[in-house]
Amino acid sequence: MEAITDFQKVAVGVMGFGLFFLLFGVLLYFDSVLLAIGNIMFLTGLTFIIGIRRTAHFFFQRQKFRASFFFLGGVALVVCRWPVIGMLVETYGFVLLFRSFFPVALGFVLSAVNIPFLNSFFSSSSSMV
Structure with missing residues (x-):
């Protein structure tokens, strides 16, 4: 397992600020x-993290x-400065780019029920009537 460098830690921050924007x-x-700054910061952070x-x-x-054409377009x-159309096109490209990742992410979220700390929240919320 590779160690995370300080440069990659800063890149995670840049990517987080991009998502915030x-x-x-x-x-x-x-x-x-704000959307343009967010897009540029997100892509810059992603590039710095993985190279x-x-x-x-x-x-x-x-x-x-x-x-990629739709996302970068x-x-x-x-x-x-065509934000609404650009975000729609970008969202379509994002879904196409990461469509193979969505089942993995969904499996991870659904496995959160088995974590002991979170399990107490899920079991107590279903008993409230």
Whole structure:
């Protein structure tokens, strides 16, 4: 297992701020500046975490070309101040890019019931009538 470097810890922070700006931009009725900053920070953080070569390999695989085109095209539309259309295109590309990851994430969330600390919350909430 590889150790996480300080550079990657900073990149996680940058990515977190990117997600915050994306959420805040959506909450403020698709503010194009906040969405553009969020997109740029998210992609920068992702690139710093996994590296330039791995990021390029992930986005430019032959079977993921259409998904990458929609995702990066949506980012470009948001940067060009078309936030609503850009976020819709970007969301479609995101779903296409990570469609193989969704079952894994769902399995992880559903396995949270077996964690002892969380199990007490789930069992107590079902007994309230």
